[in-house]
Amino acid sequence: MINRVVLVGRLTRDPELRYTPNGVAVVNFGIAVNRPFTNQQGEREADFFNCVAWRKQAENVANYLKKGSQAGIDGRLQSRRYENQEGRRVTVVEVQAESVQFLEPRNASGGSGNRNDFANSQPGGGSSNSGQQGQGGGSSNLNDDPFANDGQQVDISDDDLPF
DSSP states (O other): OOOOOEEEEESSSOOOEOTTTTOOOOEEEEEEEEEEEEEEEOOOEEEEEEEEEHHHHHHHHHHHTTTOEEEEEEEEEEEOOOOOOOOSSEEEEEEEEEEEEEEETOOOOOOOOHHHHHHSSSSGGGSSOOOOOOOGGOOEEEEEOOOOOOOOOOOOOOOGGGO
């Protein structure tokens, strides 16, 4: 059986971090994912999903993401049932996020930040769950970035491209 979900979108609300009675961190958040096509009026619609992350991943989501942040979610669908206060049976389908990738700098508005700033804002100097550490253990300097935009045109021939 296969139950795999991969989503890239923006958080629809600030993450809500809580702890179970046993002290395990759990966070709930929503994500909106644009559909790849437009409707008859030429507008792009979105789908909205509730997500749950656990343990250290939950704490990282709560610390580094907020409403509007862009994130990549890798996980699985899970349904659960409960009885609400009115005595009605309710079924909820959620994405159990096994991996959450932070796709923009912490202070970005609209995703126009520098990658070096993003790496420095993440725990361990890299993206979430990547297992990579920042080079040299120190903070990066924009002058060290060979890909920084210095306002000059880059001359690349087709022979230089690997594809």
